[in-house]
Amino acid sequence: MRKMSFFRGVAQRCLVPLIACGCLIFPVVSPSVFAQEVTLRDEQPIVVTGEEVPSAYGAPPGLSRSRFSNVTQAYVLPPWAFFFGELFEGQGFRHGPPDYLFTQEIEMGLPYRFNIAAETELERFNGGGGVQTVSLEARWALADWNKIPLNPTIFAEYKFGVGTIRHEEVPPPPGGGGEEEEEEEGGPPKVPDAYEVRLLLAQEFFDRVEWAMNWFFEKENTGDRGREWGFSQAAMMPVLLP
CATH class of the missing domain: 2.40.128 (Lipocalin)
Known part of the structure; x- marks a missing residue:
């Protein structure tokens, strides 16, 4: 019985601070998460349009x-x-x-x-x-x-x-003349x-x-x-x- 009461006392001493921290953190986190969800829902689609390519006298x-x-x-x-x-x-x-x-x-x-x-x-x-x-x-x-x-x-x-x-566009003829050699x-x-x-x-x-x-x-x-x-x-x- 002494052992059971000892463990019970330790558990109570550990759980009480954790519960208190959770109660303090939850009100801070919850509004920020809610605000983020509302922001995501309210976002509107953004349409980006570029300048038209100029036409030359009506041409595409x-x-x-x-x-x-x-x-x-x-x-x-x-x-x-x-x-x-x-x-x-x-x-x-x-x-x-x-x-x-x-x-x-x-x-x-x-x-x-x-x-x-x-x-x-x-x-x-x-x-x-x-x-x-x-x-x-x-x-x-x-x-x-x-x-x-x-x-x-x-x-x-x-x-x-x-x-x-x-380079020549076409291969030279076989046995070129003297002018080409010059x-x-x-x-x-x-x-x-x-x-x-x-x-x-x-x-x-x-x-x-x-x-x-x-x-x-x-x-x-x-x-x-x-x-x-x-x-x-x-x-x-x-x-x-x-």
């Missing part, structure tokens, strides 16, 4: 930013809008080292559907590299968006060759000046599909005075809209 935003894809351009920029672009292109060959091209461009929109731009192209090939061409560009859209089918835009560019040709002895030939004209076409279909096509013709003014023509096109469609 995706077709109002000058460069439609890495190989195509479309329509024009809005007046006094600027576009800064950096492009990287890598070319692999079956024989020999790869070729890397890095292009930087800046473009500005002007009133009356005019654009002006400047572009620099750098090349890295076989351990060497540097600036290859510096270009000046201009373009003009014939009418506001959707006033003419396919929204034709005229593009003109002049390229100033400032570097050297680091050029090799005097160092690699310089990149020729050239001009290029394009017809830019662009259209939006079903309010979802955006399409652009570029027809181009380029001619060198110096060097072998080569010519090149062709076309490129691209299409984009959103997969998931909010």
Whole structure:
């Protein structure tokens, strides 16, 4: 009996302070928890809206930013809008080292559907590299968006060759002539000046599909005075809209 009374007394002495502390802490904790629950219930959803992309004479935003894809351009920029672009292109060959091209461009929109731009192209090939061409560009859209089918835009560019040709676009013919040997002895030939004209076409279909096509013709003014023509096109469609 003495042992039981001893343990009972110890338990009472331990429990009384714990109960007293609990009574003091509960009124302090309970209002803060309740206030937090009320705050969470009363919170309103926050909606963040961004500024709309400016439209170029009624064109969709995706077709109002000058460069439609890495190989195509479309329509024009809005007046006094600027576009800064950096492009990287890598070319692999079956024989020999790869070729890397890095292009930087800046473009500005002007009133009356005019654009002006400047572009620099750098090349890295076989351990060497540097600036290859510096270009000046201009373009003009014939009418506001959707006033003419396919929204034709005229593009003109002049390229100033400032570097050297680091590799030929096509393999040299077997048994080259004496003139080529003389050029090799005097160092690699310089990149020729050239001009290029394009017809830019662009259209939006079903309010979802955006399409652009570029027809181009380029001619060198110096060097072998080569010519090149062709076309490129691209299409984009959103997969998931909010």
